Amino acid sequence: MQSDSQESREYRLEFAQQASRALVGAETASDVRRVWRTFFRRLGHSVLGRLLIGRTPEQAIGINKGESKKSALAGDQAVAFEMDTLASFSRAFTLQQAVEFVDSEVDCDALAAALTADSRIIAVNSIGSSDRCFVSKRAVFRWFANLNIRLAAASRFRLDRDELTKVACSLNGCDRWSSLPLDIIEYGQRFGLCAPAWTSEQYVFPIARLVSFMSPATVKVVGRVLVELLDEQQLLSDQSIFEAVQHSFSSFPPRLTYVVQAREGLLTGRKLSLAEIGNSLGLTRERVRQLETKFYELLSHRQREPLRRTLAAALLYEVMGRQGSLLVDDRSPHAGLTGFVARCLGVPESNPVCGGLVFLGDLPPHVTAATRAWQFPEEIEPQQIADWIESGGAPCLIAGDVTVLAQALAEHRRRPPTKSRQVYLALREIGRPAHFSRVAEVYNSLFPDDASTEHSINAVLGRQEQGVVWIGIRGTYALIEWGYERPAKGLFETVAEIVGKRYAVAARPVPFAVIAAEIGKYRAVVNPNSVAIAAYCNPGLQQVGRDSFVPRVPGDDAEDEMSTDQIDKILREFQERDNSPAATEKQAREDAGAP
Numbered sequence: 001m002q003s004d005s006q007e008s009r010e011y012r013l014e015f016a017q018q019a020s021r022a023l024v025g026a027e028t029a030s031d032v033r034r035v036w037r038t039f040f041r042r043l044g045h046s047v048l049g050r051l052l053i054g055r056t057p058e059q060a061i062g063i064n065k066g067e068s069k070k071s072a073l074a075g076d077q078a079v080a081f082e083m084d085t086l087a088s089f090s091r092a093f094t095l096q097q098a099v100e101f102v103d104s105e106v107d108c109d110a111l112a113a114a115l116t117a118d119s120r121i122i123a124v125n126s127i128g129s130s131d132r133c134f135v136s137k138r139a140v141f142r143w144f145a146n147l148n149i150r151l152a153a154a155s156r157f158r159l160d161r162d163e164l165t166k167v168a169c170s171l172n173g174c175d176r177w178s179s180l181p182l183d184i185i186e187y188g189q190r191f192g193l194c195a196p197a198w199t200s201e202q203y204v205f206p207i208a209r210l211v212s213f214m215s216p217a218t219v220k221v222v223g224r225v226l227v228e229l230l231d232e233q234q235l236l237s238d239q240s241i242f243e244a245v246q247h248s249f250s251s252f253p254p255r256l257t258y259v260v261q262a263r264e265g266l267l268t269g270r271k272l273s274l275a276e277i278g279n280s281l282g283l284t285r286e287r288v289r290q291l292e293t294k295f296y297e298l299l300s301h302r303q304r305e306p307l308r309r310t311l312a313a314a315l316l317y318e319v320m321g322r323q324g325s326l327l328v329d330d331r332s333p334h335a336g337l338t339g340f341v342a343r344c345l346g347v348p349e350s351n352p353v354c355g356g357l358v359f360l361g362d363l364p365p366h367v368t369a370a371t372r373a374w375q376f377p378e379e380i381e382p383q384q385i386a387d388w389i390e391s392g393g394a395p396c397l398i399a400g401d402v403t404v405l406a407q408a409l410a411e412h413r414r415r416p417p418t419k420s421r422q423v424y425l426a427l428r429e430i431g432r433p434a435h436f437s438r439v440a441e442v443y444n445s446l447f448p449d450d451a452s453t454e455h456s457i458n459a460v461l462g463r464q465e466q467g468v469v470w471i472g473i474r475g476t477y478a479l480i481e482w483g484y485e486r487p488a489k490g491l492f493e494t495v496a497e498i499v500g501k502r503y504a505v506a507a508r509p510v511p512f513a514v515i516a517a518e519i520g521k522y523r524a525v526v527n528p529n530s531v532a533i534a535a536y537c538n539p540g541l542q543q544v545g546r547d548s549f550v551p552r553v554p555g556d557d558a559e560d561e562m563s564t565d566q567i568d569k570i571l572r573e574f575q576e577r578d579n580s581p582a583a584t585e586k587q588a589r590e591d592a593g594a595p
Contacts, residue, residue, distance in 0.1 A: 019043060032084055079107070079114050087120040090142070092135035092172050124181035133181075135171065140184055143171045144193035145226035149219065152211035157396040161201045164194075192324030195398035198390040206324040207316065209361050209396035213347045214312075217302070221309045225316060244314030245337050248307055248344070252295065255281065259291045264340045299344055308345070315341045319360070326360040327401045357408055359401075366392040367405070380413060382406040422447055423457060424466035424479075433471055433478035433525055436461050472523045473530070487523050491530055494522050496540040500551050509548035 019039040023032065082102045086093070093101075098115065099108050115134050116123050122135050147167065151157060159167070165180040185203070188194040194203045211222055245266070249257045258267075258281075265271035274285040281288070298304065318338055319326065328335050335358065339349055342360050350363040367389055386406035394402065417425070426443035427434060434442075440457040458475065461468055467480040472491065478484035487494070498518045502510040515535055519526055535541065541549045 016043060032081075079110050082111060083114050083118055083120075086115070086134070087118065087136050088138065089136050090139045091170075092133050092139075094133055098134065122183050122187060124183045135184065137187060139171065140187050141191070141193070142227070143168070144188040144191075145223075148193060148205050148208040149211060149223050149226070151205050151208035152219070155212060157206075157209045157212075158197060158202060158204050161203070164203055189323060192320040192322065195324040195400075198386055198394070198397070198399045198402040204324075204396055204398050206319060206326050206396055206398060209326070210315065210319065210342075210345075210347055213361065214345050215300070217305070218308055218312060218345055221305060222312045222316070225309060225313045242334070242337055244310050245340060247310055248299075251304075251307060252298065256291055256295050256298075259288055260295045263292055265336050266340065269336070296344070311341050311344050315345060315347070323400075324398050325401055326396065326398075327404055328358045328360065330356045330358050357405070361396060364389070364392055364394050364397075367394070380410060382410045385409050419450075419452075420460055420463065420465040420468075422450070423460045424468055426457075427461075427468060427477060427479060432482075433473075433476050433484065436475050436477065439477070471525050473525060473527050476525070478525075484524055489522075491523075491526070491534040492538050492540070494519065495531065495534040496538055496551070498522075499535075499541055499549050503550055509544040509550050512547040512549070515549070 019035060022035040022038070082098075085102075086098055095108075095112055095115065098111060102111060115121055120137055122137055122140060124133050124135070151159075161179060164185075165177055168177065168180050168184075171184075185194065189196065193207055194205055196202070197204045207226075211219055214222065249261070252260075259277055261267050262272040262277050262280075263274075274288045277283075278285050278288045283291075299307065315338070318334070318341075328338055338360070339358065342349060347360055348362055350359040350361065351357075382403070383406070386402050389397070389402055389406060397405070423439065423443060426446055427439050429442050429446065430438065436458040437454050439461065440452065440454040443457055444451045461477045462470070464470060464477075464486070468477050469480050469484055469486045470476070471478050471484050472487040489497070495515055498515050499510045502514060502518070512532070512535055516528070516531055519531055535549060536543065538549075540552055542552045544550055
């Protein structure tokens with residue numbers, strides 16, 4: 001143990017000698033900062049500070065000169081060297097503590113004046129103490145950055161002033177603060193590392209909210225990005241999100257790049273469908289979807305970490321440049337790029353359906369529902385809407401976002417309802433999933449002055465606006481706010497996937513009863529007859545026995561297409577077998593639209 005300690009001391013002594021020689025040869029402040037960054041992890045602030053001001057004995061650091069470099073300096077130069085050291089401190093300190101640390105030859109009045117005037121230092125009055133307190137801006141930035149990472153891990157995105165003061169203990173190296181100084185809070189607000197909430201004396205952390213959606217590997221990248229942004233000049237540089245996106249595409253094959261850019265609307269400003277892209281490339285819709293999926297899979301690989309770092313830096317620059325605002329105007333030049341970068345990092349987007357706004361992250365459920373469900377043309381003041389948004393729980397909305405959102409909602413309420421909103425209101429009046437013919441009937445009763453045909457209502461529902469979603473049954477729609485979502489795959493493909501997974505595990509034919517039980521995991525509502533057809537008529541499955549199935553081996557000749565009589569026979573047999581009281585009750589619940 002003693003030998004290990006001796007080796008450690010010799011190891012540190014060697015680094016101290018190297019640092020001393022480098023500091024002696026430093027000619028400018030930039031040279032000093034470069035040396036400091038090089039040796040900080042090995043030696044720390046204390047040793048480097050003493051090397052810098054020449055307080056370490058020359059025999060311990062290997063200087064062969066009779067006097068240290070510091071002793072040859074006086075006046076403003078000596079204070080400047082001391083300020084370089086104090087500006088690197090990781091905690092707050094008082095003037096008395098600074099005087100005790102620096103060389104005894106430094107003039108205290110000059111040092112106090114330099115601390116007050118230095119742009120790298122925040123000078124605050126400690127609450128409850130007459131002694132003035134100083135803290136490095138780098139230390140404040142680092143503390144806020146680490147706080148956002150910790151809050152993201154804890155899923156906490158809002159703190160009141162007292163809570164923020166308590167967690168600031170690691171930043172306070174002098175007397176305990178009874179309240180975190182406003183100067184420190186305002187510095188964090190400048191870069192969006194914290195921001196005032198709509199409720200006074202409360203603060204939200206939008207960067208923490210963005211980080212909470214990212215994978216653990218990406219979070220590590222974000223942590224390093226934030227540390228690298230400690231230099232204020234680098235933070236305020238013109239980092240273009242467009243350049244970051246172009247850089248991200250440069251490492252992928254051209255066809256893959258074209259597919260993703262077209263799907264995201266980065267080429268023409270309009271998002272192209274799978275069919276449109278497939279027609280231009282001579283590919284099927286499914287192949288285009290596979291290429292799009294492959295892009296995001298490749299992006300998640302470990303070797304793509306430098307690329308994720310670039311995208312994370314671009315998104316952080318964008319949000320921090322707007323002082324933490326997570327609302328994006330979808331008409332702005334960078335709206336599509338920002339949304340694409342967010343999706344690459346796993347951050348979802350929410351559309352409040354008003355004012356052309358997109359929110360990075362997820363809006364509180366009561367806000368999302370309100371943008372779709374409010375009636376017209378009731379008058380309400382934006383102040384009241386803002387209070388209502390805050391009272392319902394908005395953990396990551398900064399005060400500015402609440403104001404913008406409230407004004408957009410107030411304006412949205414005053415507008416006459418569009419056709420899609422009227423159709424939404426008709427479906428909402430029904431209260432459960434419904435066929436478009438039923439929606440048309442209710443629509444015409446609610447809006448007799450604007451009567452529409454079933455075909456017109458079906459076309460509006462098919463656009464799936466205002467939170468309307470197709471649930472997988474022909475012509476039947478529901479609302480997202482009811483808990484429904486559009487099936488990710490077709491019914492035939494879903495049934496084939498169920499059989500494939502079950503067969504891979506058990507290595508035996510999969511009964512139809514298992515398929516019927518598993519289908520509920522993929523779709524909230526399903527027609528039993530459709531499931532039967534998707535199983536018995538599935539080209540990807542082979543029937544074994546009366547009602548069991550195995551995946552069809554690639555290369556086998558597919559069976560001839562079934563006739564209508566054969567399909568009717570299968571459905572009659574299926575209905576006879578599935579006519580038990582329990583099955584009848586289940587069917588009644590499904591017909592009633594219960595998810």
